[in-house]
Amino acid sequence: MSTSDAGGRLARRWPPGWPLRPLPRGQWAAQQPTYAGARPALIDAAVKRAQARPSGNWFVLAASREIRGDRPFGTSVAGAEVVAWRDTEGGLVAGPGACPHLGAPMALAAVDCGALVCRWHGLRVGPGVGAGWQPLPVHDDGVLAWVRLDAAGGEEPLEAPVVPARPRRESGVDSVATLTGVCEPADIVANRLDPWHGSWFHPYSFSRLSVLSAPGEVDVADDDDRFVVAVTFRVAPGLGVPVRAEFSCPEPRTVVMRITDGEGAGSVVETHATPRGRGTDGRPRTAVIEAVVADSGRPGFAVARAMAPALRPVMRRAVARLWRDDLAYAERRYQLRSM
Ligand code: FES
Numbered sequence: 516m517s518t519s520d521a522g523g524r525l526a527r528r529w530p531p532g533w534p535l536r537p538l539p540r541g542q543w544a545a546q547q548p549t550y551a552g553a554r555p556a557l558i559d560a561a562v563k564r565a566q567a568r569p570s571g572n573w574f575v576l577a578a579s580r581e582i583r584g585d586r587p588f589g590t591s592v593a594g595a596e597v598v599a600w601r602d603t604e605g606g607l608v609a610g611p612g613a614c615p616h617l618g619a620p621m622a623l624a625a626v627d628c629g630a631l632v633c634r635w636h637g638l639r640v641g642p643g644v645g646a647g648w649q650p651l652p653v654h655d656d657g658v659l660a661w662v663r664l665d666a667a668g669g670e671e672p673l674e675a676p677v678v679p680a681r682p683r684r685e686s687g688v689d690s691v692a693t694l695t696g697v698c699e700p701a702d703i704v705a706n707r708l709d710p711w712h713g714s715w716f717h718p719y720s721f722s723r724l725s726v727l728s729a730p731g732e733v734d735v736a737d738d739d740d741r742f743v744v745a746v747t748f749r750v751a752p753g754l755g756v757p758v759r760a761e762f763s764c765p766e767p768r769t770v771v772m773r774i775t776d777g778e779g780a781g782s783v784v785e786t787h788a789t790p791r792g793r794g795t796d797g798r799p800r801t802a803v804i805e806a807v808v809a810d811s812g813r814p815g816f817a818v819a820r821a822m823a824p825a826l827r828p829v830m831r832r833a834v835a836r837l838w839r840d841d842l843a844y845a846e847r848r849y850q851l852r853s854m
């Protein structure tokens with residue numbers, strides 16, 4: 516009996532309610548090629564439509580829980596140095612990262628009574644204090660911290676960022692990961708709007724991927740602007756979780772993958788691309804801030820969670836590899852464009 520016969524037999528005998536399914540071993544090179552579907556013009560058109568949507572000049576700064584009340588968090592957004600921390604009530608505060616006196620890095624300041632105290636000469640800055648220092652508009656959605664930079668965004672400002680719909684907080688579990696690449700936000704978005712690369716480029720994570728529908732190039736209504744995919748997530752050798760998922764862009768720097776059917780339905784993976792500015796080599800840096808908000812409301816989730824200690828190291832390795840490979844794709848896209 517061949518391995519695939521055994522796999523097929525196992526699949527037929529598998530309890531139907533279990534979220535994990537046996538995954539017969541397949542030959543990577545024997546998969547159906549997907550390049551004919553992944554038309555460059557179609558992907559570019561989807562990226563352009565995303566870029567035309569309003570962001571209201573909001574940028575994801577970091578994971579909410581990265582910003583604390585006992586020390587400042589420093590980064591740069593679109594070339595502007597930004598510092599953030601929490602006030603005495605836990606409220607998010609952000610503003611320019613250079614001290615208004617002589618430019619000391621406020622990311623290294625001390626937090627005292629909800630304000631920042633500069634280490635060079637003791638100037639205190641925060642909402643309502645610190646001559647020459649103005650806080651920036653901020654938004655904390657509970658998973659991510661956002662900052663509004665009107666000069667960098669150049670759009671009509673919006674009161675609040677466009678935050679994707681998420682599972683309810685009580686039922687969901689969230690995690691946020693950040694990594695940085697040499698590319699622009701559009702390169703990150705373009706990578707996520709090419710679902711066809713999934714089981715070719717990431718065979719260790721995805722198998723049996725088929726793109727069930729993709730938007731056209733012209734006259735696409737907002738509601739139809741999504742890619743629908745059927746895919747099996749490989750969670751361990753020989754085991755996978757089949758799901759249906761859709762990808763869409765609610766704003767120019769966000770791609771949302773929502774699981775619509777199968778284990779974890781309702782869960783979302785949000786990929787946010789935040790331009791950091793240029794590196795010392797003059798090339799752009801973009802942070803990929805990826806939030807996974809998993810819905811744990813379904814009973815099957817408990818089974819997956821019970822197995823999590825065993826699966827987690829495998830999944831962590833797979834996820835780290837996914838990020839590395841997707842960033843390499845985005846960086847390559849930038850490199851080819853900038854040559
Ligand atoms: S540089 Fe900050 S107080 Fe002087």
Ligand SMILES: [Fe+2]
Nearest residue numbers: 712713717841
């Ligand atoms: Fe990918």
